[in-house]
Amino acid sequence: MNEDLTINELEDHLHAGEREVLDAATLSAIRRRGGRRRTARRTLIAIGTAATVAVVGLTLTLGMPGSGDSQPDKATQVADPPQELDPLAEQALAEIPGAVQVSEWQVVLPPPDAQSDYFHDSPDSEVVGDPVALAAKTYQGVTMFPAHAWPDWLYQGTLDFEEAQPDPPVGSMDNGILVEAGDAFLACVSWQNNTCVPALMTRTADGQLHYSWGMGTEEFLKPGSDMEVFLSGDYSTGAAGQLAFAGLPGTDVARVEFVTTDGNVVVGRVHQGLVEGDSMMSGRVPGELARVIAYDADGEVIEDHPLRDCDSPVDCEVR
Amino acid sequence: MASGNDGFDEFATAAWPRLRRSAHLLTGDYHLAEDLAQTALARTFAHWRRVRRQDAMAYSRKVLVNLNIDRLRRRRMVEVGGDSAEHAMGRQADGQDAEGTVTDRDHVVRLLAVLTDRERRVVVLRHYFDLGEAATANELGIAPGTIKSTLSRALAKLRVSEESLEEAVRQ
Numbered sequence: 001m002n003e004d005l006t007i008n009e010l011e012d013h014l015h016a017g018e019r020e021v022l023d024a025a026t027l028s029a030i031r032r033r034g035g036r037r038r039t040a041r042r043t044l045i046a047i048g049t050a051a052t053v054a055v056v057g058l059t060l061t062l063g064m065p066g067s068g069d070s071q072p073d074k075a076t077q078v079a080d081p082p083q084e085l086d087p088l089a090e091q092a093l094a095e096i097p098g099a100v101q102v103s104e105w106q107v108v109l110p111p112p113d114a115q116s117d118y119f120h121d122s123p124d125s126e127v128v129g130d131p132v133a134l135a136a137k138t139y140q141g142v143t144m145f146p147a148h149a150w151p152d153w154l155y156q157g158t159l160d161f162e163e164a165q166p167d168p169p170v171g172s173m174d175n176g177i178l179v180e181a182g183d184a185f186l187a188c189v190s191w192q193n194n195t196c197v198p199a200l201m202t203r204t205a206d207g208q209l210h211y212s213w214g215m216g217t218e219e220f221l222k223p224g225s226d227m228e229v230f231l232s233g234d235y236s237t238g239a240a241g242q243l244a245f246a247g248l249p250g251t252d253v254a255r256v257e258f259v260t261t262d263g264n265v266v267v268g269r270v271h272q273g274l275v276e277g278d279s280m281m282s283g284r285v286p287g288e289l290a291r292v293i294a295y296d297a298d299g300e301v302i303e304d305h306p307l308r309d310c311d312s313p314v315d316c317e318v319r
Numbered sequence: 320m321a322s323g324n325d326g327f328d329e330f331a332t333a334a335w336p337r338l339r340r341s342a343h344l345l346t347g348d349y350h351l352a353e354d355l356a357q358t359a360l361a362r363t364f365a366h367w368r369r370v371r372r373q374d375a376m377a378y379s380r381k382v383l384v385n386l387n388i389d390r391l392r393r394r395r396m397v398e399v400g401g402d403s404a405e406h407a408m409g410r411q412a413d414g415q416d417a418e419g420t421v422t423d424r425d426h427v428v429r430l431l432a433v434l435t436d437r438e439r440r441v442v443v444l445r446h447y448f449d450l451g452e453a454a455t456a457n458e459l460g461i462a463p464g465t466i467k468s469t470l471s472r473a474l475a476k477l478r479v480s481e482e483s484l485e486e487a488v489r490q
Contacts, residue, residue, distance in 0.1 A: 034364025
């Protein structure tokens with residue numbers, strides 16, 4: 001091909017390599033990846049309409065929807081977390097560089113060099129105002145990432161675990177293996193130019209900010225409504241804790257305290273201006289959250305909000 | 320029973336060779352091309368219910384081209400893994416594809432390596448996918464006049480004969 005080409009010859013050369021056949025295994029992988037993306041998109045659409053409660057309950061595994069059917073409005077209650085590492089988690093801890101054990105049964109892996117299929121950023125969504133860095137991370141399950149991001153034994157082992165469940169989930173962290181997805185941010189996200197709603201966002205290594213999940217029932221932040229509280233797993237200190245969010249209508253909140261089940265009190269942050277006319281609060285809580293107390297500028301309690309245990313694993317609202 | 324996924328397997332099987340090949344032409348890297356084509360089809364599957372009523376091949380092609388543009392913008396492999404396009408193209412310039420074989424079709428991949436990213440995209444859309452000038456401009460979001468000049472420059476670099484070049488530019 002050192003001589004001059006004609007256009008027809010060029011086109012013949014361009015088409016010369018069309019001999020690849022799509023094999024069944026590749027087709028299956030494509031469908032699985034597409035399915036993950038579809039699941040994630042459905043989740044975000046559900047969240048975007050703010051029609052359901054996005055409260056993640058007693059599930060210690062959750063940082064992002066991904067356990068169970070990946071629907072954040074269907075929290076999975078784990079009554080008795082395992083007391084030890086699953087063999088696969090044990091192998092991950094031993095063989096994946098940077099893996100850290102964060103609880104008796106959980107291991108956190110560093111982000112792989114591949115982007116999660118979870119993130120599906122709609123062109124119809126827009127961050128309103130400045131996102132707030134939370135000095136915490138968000139987490140996803142191994143199978144939310146492409147298979148090539150992991151050693152075969154880890155991806156396949158997690159897949160086997162998921163497929164053994166009655167309703168096979170995608171991106172499950174219930175086997176105790178969590179993957180750090182990125183830095184956690186709180187932002188107000190508007191969908192199709194509607195009023196923005198608070199959301200947990202993830203900033204990935206490439207600097208992109210992705211929608212993770214949104215907060216609130218239909219009554220959330222409506223005048224006269226009660227506080228709503230939302231939880232996400234937080235392992236950024238190297239131990240299992242919770243990243244807690246709360247919201248109250250109005251702008252009276254000047255101080256917030258997050259109280260854990262063992263009596264520790266964490267003074268949280270109040271994010272006035274994040275949602276216009278309302279008060280959002282956040283805090284990183286070691287252990288498990290028991291109550292949230294909001295105060296006004298005079299030190300008067302606006303609301304002392306004990307978290308209620310989940311009666312049901314579905315639409316579990318922690319108050 | 321009908322499902323929302325009806326027809327996807329047949330579409331994917333038919334579209335795969337072209338997506339796979341075009342990704343190879345765009346990236347110069349065999350494995351990267353496989354990943355790009357897989358990702359394009361996975362995204363097509365995610366939207367299949369809507370996409371199948373439209374031109375599914377056009378949708379997949381557009382996803383693939385945009386994925387490659389994103390990849391080059393970020394200058395690192397985020398979703399598909401592997402080396403940068405420059406490295407990938409550089410490796411092809413050695414005359415070896417990822418399987419270590421030298422085949423006739425690799426010559427065109429090596430030739431394409433001398434083009435800029437944009438020139439490569441224009442050549443692939445115009446002369447591989449056979450899109451018209453306006454359609455290529457629309458797909459890449461650039462002016463038709465830019466397509467013409469970019470193509471003319473690219474074909475000259477590819478040593479397409481003067482006669483043929485004039486014919487191509489006239490079309």
